[in-house]
Amino acid sequence: MSRAPHLRRLAPLAVAASLCLVASACGSDSSSGSGGGDGSVAAVIKGLDNPFFQQMEAGIDAGAQDGDLEVDVQAAADITDTTGQLDKLNVVAGQDPGCVIVNPIDGTNLVQGLAGLAAKDVPIVNIDSPVDADAASQADATPATYIGTDNTEAGRMAGEHMLTLLPEGGEVALIGGIAGDVTSNARLDGFTEAAGDGVSIVQTVSANWSRDEALTQATTLLRANPELAGFFVANDDMALGVARAVSDVGRTGEVEIISVDGVEDGLNGVADGGISAVVAQYPYAIGEMGVNACRAAMAGEDLPEEVTAPIALVTADNVQDALDAAPAPFEEYDDPFAALVD
Missing domain, CATH: 3.40.50.2300 (Response regulator)
Known part of the structure; x- marks a missing residue:
């Protein structure tokens, strides 16, 4: 059925609370629960040594809280850790997740693990860095949706x-x-x-x-x-x-x-x-949208093939607005996945 666009903007207080929760989890591989079971979501992202991916994890955590989900977040050691990131994916795949979010280091390093998930009909949500389309197709592991910046x-x-x-x-x-x-x-x-x-x-x-x-x-x-x-x-x-x-x-x-x-x-x-x-x-918004996409997929909804995440030009004229809202966008944006499950 047709649904109206769903506009999202988080209050700075809620964002701060989410970041506090994430900060307490950054010393381990797990963010919100241990994963496992058809109602859980697993996420495999790039290294938390970069603040961009710290914000992505914060958004994943916020989406999990909003949807009352268990989320297991695994992160690569750094931007070169392609093999280690695949190992992380294989670990969460063995926990029988209901949906998996992936932010691959490169277009092909996770394809082997994604093939195993696809064979078990586990929905795959690809965020930020795209999985190589040809490699995924050959492995019969095309993600259900891609969410990222243009x-x-x-x-x-x-x-x-x-x-x-x-x-x-x-x-x-x-x-x-x-x-x-x-x-x-x-x-x-x-x-x-x-x-x-x-x-x-x-x-x-x-x-x-x-x-x-x-x-x-x-x-x-x-x-x-x-x-x-x-x-x-x-x-x-x-x-x-x-x-x-x-x-x-x-x-x-x-x-x-x-x-x-x-x-x-x-x-x-x-x-x-x-x-x-x-x-x-906004990696925070990308992470949150990724969880909402998993919620929709696990509810049996059809997902759009690709969703463009918000961007905004920040200059001296509006930088204080951006700082006040950070890491969430300071302008409203459309989250079609939240509209599917709200």
Whole structure:
């Protein structure tokens, strides 16, 4: 049957309570209960050494509380722990979950484990980083739904804003994550498409999602390009390294820096003027929507094939609103899965 869009926005107090619960669980592999049984949800996500995935876990926890579900959250050791993450998936698969949420490190590292779940008709909800469609199809393990950021659109939003900051044009450098990474490439491509001929892109480099590497790369770029007017950076952590490099040469406020993520440190960078703007994506909302998708799947509802998570441009004008609501979105957004089960 047709349902009206379901708009979500969590009060900061509720968000804070959820984060407190998650913080108490970060020392172990389990977030909310031990899992097991047809009514349980298991989640296998990337490493909790990154604040982005800490916020994702907080959203999963909030969704579990809202739906009165048991959730077992397992996290990889770090962004390179592909084999360890598969081992985590195999552990939760053995607990007979009613639904599994996966946030794979790469497109194929979890496919073997997903095939076993699919063979038992366990719904699979894919969040944030997509499972490779061809590999999943060959394994007969296509997820029931995918929930994630439109990274190309996030890059476009950043490119459009850079044009407003540099109306007369100027030289801009791009700093991506890991070379060849799909997410990073989509953000860089979106920026390049939107910026068009309005700026001159002098160089694109990779900094492996590392603040320290971004500091080094930006320092080199600034020395080689003394007229550099802006940076687009594929995540906030690297942008903070870029901001340090810009500060070190005494050009804070002269060189525009725009990044993607919206983690608290990035928002604080906007608030203190080191970063010009961030395109905020919301791992908290992605995690919560993932749990709601599992609730709907376990209730027998048909899930949409793909759902785009919210993004928002955060500048000095609205950064306090973003900080007050963090880690939840500060603007309303549509959660079609909550509409299926409410």
